[in-house]
Amino acid sequence: MEATQIVLASRPKGTPTQENFRFEKTTLPALQDGQVLLEPVYFSVDPYMRGRMNDAKSYVPPYQVDAPIAGAVVAKVKESKSPLLQPDDMVLGLLPWASQSIAPADQLQKIDTDLAPASYYLGILGxxxxxxxxxxxxxxxxxxxxxxxxxxxxxxxxxxxxxxxxxxxxxxxxxxxxxxxxxxxxxxxxxxxxxxxxxxxxxxxxxxxxxxxxxxxxxxxxxxxxxxxxxxxxxxxxxxxxxxxxxxxxxxxxxxxxxxxxxxxxxxxxxxxxxxxNFSKRFPEGMQQLANWVKEGKLHYQETVIEGFEKLPEAFLGLFTGENKGKMLVKV
Missing domain, CATH: 3.40.50.720 (NAD(P)-binding Rossmann-like Domain)
Structure with missing residues (x-):
């Protein structure tokens, strides 16, 4: 099974450019017990990712050169070998920038798209x-x-x-x-x-x-x-x-x-x-209160959505020139 992924081609000096990214083909392994095959729907691009492009100690490990960039993704389950998730379930996870990926089901969060649109789980509820x-x-x-x-x-x-x-x-x-x-x-x-x-x-x-x-x-x-x-x-x-x-x-x-x-x-x-x-143990509290305020009309949100997997580097670079109003997302 073949997929396209975006890897860190080189570490940027100063402001990143398109040359710091590279598209390449990869072959996914066979699905194992406890895993799911995922098709991304929305990718989040976030300023903190810039720090991960440096080879420096921080609160998250740096990206590795020639390895895929990764971040928050909302994806749909295509195949499942886990009782935790079924095909067509929508999930949130930290996943590679790839056209398809495989992940352990127990490391993904199933999301309720009746409560809020899927993209909100990368923004106002994320x-x-x-x-x-x-x-x-x-x-x-x-x-x-x-x-x-x-x-x-x-x-x-x-x-x-x-x-x-x-x-x-x-x-x-x-x-x-x-x-x-x-x-x-x-x-x-x-x-x-x-x-x-x-x-x-x-x-x-x-x-x-x-x-x-x-x-x-x-x-x-x-x-x-x-x-x-x-x-x-x-x-x-x-x-x-x-x-x-x-x-x-x-x-x-x-x-x-x-x-x-x-x-x-x-x-x-x-x-x-x-x-x-730092507040991970209280995430359910925060998500519930934010969701309540959204439902009550007290909280509104705006997204800047760019379409196309190939636009991921462009969307990320746009964060540093103020291209986004609200959350910057890439929709596949």
Missing amino acids: MPGLTAYFGLLDIGKPKAGETVVVSGAAGAVGLVVGQLAKIQGCRVVGLAGSDEKVSLLKKEFGYNEVINYKTAGNLDAALKAACPDGVDVYFDNVGGEITDAVIRNINFHARIVLCGQIALYNEAEPAPGPRFLPIILTRSALIQGFIVS
Whole structure:
């Protein structure tokens, strides 16, 4: 049985390019007891994958050169040699970028497509939604009336963070990279103010105008100069949720930046990094609450869906140029 897979051809230096990926044919082995044959339906592309392209120690092992890229995938079961799954079941798993794959049934999560569309399990009911839920509520601890600032506000996580903050009764300010995203966040996702950081000029002044009472919670998806500016505007006892640093992922050398720890010190602020898997034992709780809010109409979502297995590298690279509004997915 033949399949096409996408492997890491070389480790990128700086921003990845198409040359770092290679398509190749592979022959799948015979299905063994306890395994299922899968046909992918949706592939997730996520910023954290950039870190796995480096040969560096992190919270997940690096991708290996000449081995398939892997990530979160929603797939349909084509054949099964396991009592756990039947043909046509829809599942979620960490799977290779391949046109077909074989996986142990006990390492896959069967999903309910009557509860929500299949793609939502890679977005609002998947890693991005859970990241927003636990990061904001457990670390940010927003209180009604506080000001919450979100960078990368139009991304997969940011869209959910802003809405969760509104549910908690907060004033929500976002940072995004285009006027189209600014309009989307204000009109469809309830953000009180949104700053286009590419055209704002003086970010400090823009933040002071958007946050006249200062910043109580900062959900940081971006890092870099945006974070430097937000931290200069934090309040006493502010909480900074360190979720992502996409502005820095492609830098070959660490860029010198403002040393903001004196501000953290003098304003008695908390800054905490986290990985969503820290909360893995509570995933069912998070998924249930997010699903309830979706059903109640309190949470809305947006996806950027690119069609075609061959478009996976292009979709991934688009994350670093802001091509996505909401979750970036590739549909097969």
